[in-house]
Amino acid sequence: MMTKLKSFLDTFLPPESSTHSDPKALISLASAALMVEVLLSDYERKPEEKQTLLALLKSSFSLDQSTAEQLLKQAEKAQYEATDYFRFTSQINDLCTPEEKIALIQNLWQVAYADGELHYYEEHVIRRIADLIYVSHTEFITTKLKVTEASNVMPT
Template identity: 40%
Template sequence: MLNAIKTFFCSELQGSTTSTNEHQQQLACAALLIEVAIVDQEFDSDELQTLTNILQSKFNITPEECETLCTLAQSECEQATSMYQFTQLVNESCSAEEKFELIKGMWTIAYADGNLDKYEEYVVRKVSELIYVSHSDFIRAKLQARP
């Protein structure tokens, strides 16, 4: 995973002063957001557009960089045996506010297609627990993301 991250960010963000740890954080967050989008077996255009908007605004990246990040994150999701590798990176590198924003983004993607699937809700709940977001913040994020 680390080599893919280094290759992506070296080729896409050559002039960037961003550290590898921040790149790993971006990939981990993108992977967790994608987990919500794909868990119901329907990764539709509304979810993709919502994912793109969240990543571009959160990480201040170009559409091309976002597309590459999404492709890499989706590949990492397919190869991962659990969400632990992603949640561990989030725990090591994200503040409480960043974790809250991640959960809010996950809820936003879950609601994007107009149908909150039980598996989407499960993934958001599980990630919330694994990254130590309080239940009250979990609910607050859900309410803020609800359309």
């Protein structure tokens, strides 16, 4: 019974070890988990989406391939165990600057457009995350347009 209660509370409270962890590690895991959420939101896992996500992890957090793959595994596990976005968005709000939040939204768009199309579930998830991390609608649209122009796909 106590194990179940502890497991339930761990869902809502970060583990004690994470409160003393490196802020960069917390940001990278929270960001990666949100990217995984977008990747999974259209119910299709395409190889180009995973490749894009790994490339974004490497470039955004200055990681090598092995470390990026390890972070992706941790993020997939964290996303699977999460019941909502709060665990991740609260860490982003606590630790990131407005510019870093906008960069995250741009990364989310890149994951969504990695397969050359945008599913409305992907857009919904990104909109929800943008709201939760206080990114304005203007920045939400601006980042979407930047990504569509760079990837030569038509915005929807």
